[in-house]
C-alpha cells in the first residue's frame with residue numbers, strides 16, 4: 278500500500294456480468310429504526326452514539342441509488358430491516374413491505390443488481406427478548422421472516438444473503454459484550470454460533486421453497502491469517518487451527534445450502550504462539566508495525582492494518598468449495614480519503630489475480646456507498662465513497678470513488 282493518492286489510473290478488466298457494487302445495512306443508513314434491539318440499547322445509553330436519523334436513507338434512497346449509478350456501479354447490497362417488516366411477532370407491516378418494494382424497483386430501474394441481506398446484526402425487540410439466536414425459537418422466527426420476504430418481495434431480489442458475519446455478530450454481542458445483548462459468556466456464544474448455522478439452513482430452505490431458482494448465500498467475514506514466524510511450527514499450527522475455526526467451520530456446514538459464498542474482508546492477522554506465557558497472541562492490530570517484507574503497515578482511521586492483497590489468498594482458499602464467490606464487503610475508514618483509491622485498486626487487482634488463476638469471483642461490493650453509523654463506534658469512522666454531512670444530510674462524492682469508472686467489464 279502506497280501512502281499517498283495517485284494520479285495513476287487503474288486499468289483492470291473483469292469478465293462479462295461481473296458486479297461492481299457497494300454494500301450497506303439498514304440500521305446503519307436508514308434512520309429511525311425504532312423497533313430493534315440496537316435502537317433500544319441506544320436509547321438506554323448502552324452505546325456511545327445513537328443512530329437517530331443516520332443517513333436518512335429511508336427517505337433519500339433514490340438520491341443515493343442515483344449517485345451509485347453515476348459512479349459507475351452496477352449493483353448494490355442492501356439489507357431489509359426485520360423489525361420494520363415484523364415489528365411484533367406474526368404482525369407483518371404491509372406499508373414497510375411496500376416501501377422495500379419501491380426501493381428494490383428503483384434499483385432495478387437504474388440497472389442495479391440487487392443483493393439483499395436478511396439479518397445484518399439487528400433483531401426486532403421481541404426476538405431479542407425471547408433470547409434471539411440463543412434458542413430454537415429465534416431460528417424458527419428467522420426462517421418465517423425469510424419465507425415472508427420471499428413470498429412478498431422475492432421477485433424483486435436478485436441475490437440473497439441470509440446472514441451477515443455470523444462470527445463478528447457472536448464475538449461482539451456474546452464474547453466482547455460491546456453490542457446487544459452485551460454478554461461476555463462462552464455458552465450462549467457457542468450456541469448462538471451453532472444456531473446461526475441452523476438459521477442459515479432454515480432460511481435457505483424457506484426461500485427455496487418459494488423460489489426454487491433463488492441464488493442464496495451468506496456474507497462470511499474471513500480475516501487473512503499468517504503465522505508470525507513463518508518457519509515456526511507452533512505459529513503455523515496455530516494459524517491452521519484458527520483459520521479452520523474462524524474461516525471454514527461455518528462454511529463447511531452450509532456448503533450444500535448455498536448457491537454462492539459472500540466474503541467480507543477487512544483484517545490481516547499475524548498469529549503468534551506466545552512462548553513466554555504459553556498462550557496465544559493474535560497480535561490483532563497491536564504490536565506489529567511491519568509486514569513480512571519489512572515495509573510499514575498503513576492503517577485505516579480505525580487502526581485496522583491495510584493489506585488488500587490478503588484478498589487474493591482468501592479467494593484462492595475459498596476455491597475448494599467450488600461455488601461462485603462475491604466479495605460482499607471490503608473497505609476502510611478513511612476520512613481524509615488518502616488511502617481509499619489505492620486500497621480499492623489493490624483489492625481489485627488481487628481479485629483479478631484470483632480470477633486469472635481460476636477462482637470464480639462474480640463481484641466486488643465496496644463497504645460502503647455512503648458514510649454511516651458504524652455500530653458501537655458511532656458516526657466518526659468514514660467508510661463512504663460518498664461523504665455525508667450529518668448536519669445537513671448533504672452528499673459529496675469523494676475523489677477516490679472515480680475508480681469504478683476506470684474499471685472495464687468485458
Ligand code: FCB
Nearest residue numbers: 302441442445644651652
Ligand atoms: C463489517 C460489517 C458492516 C460494517 C463494516 C465496517 O463487519 O458487516 O456492517 O460495519 O464491518
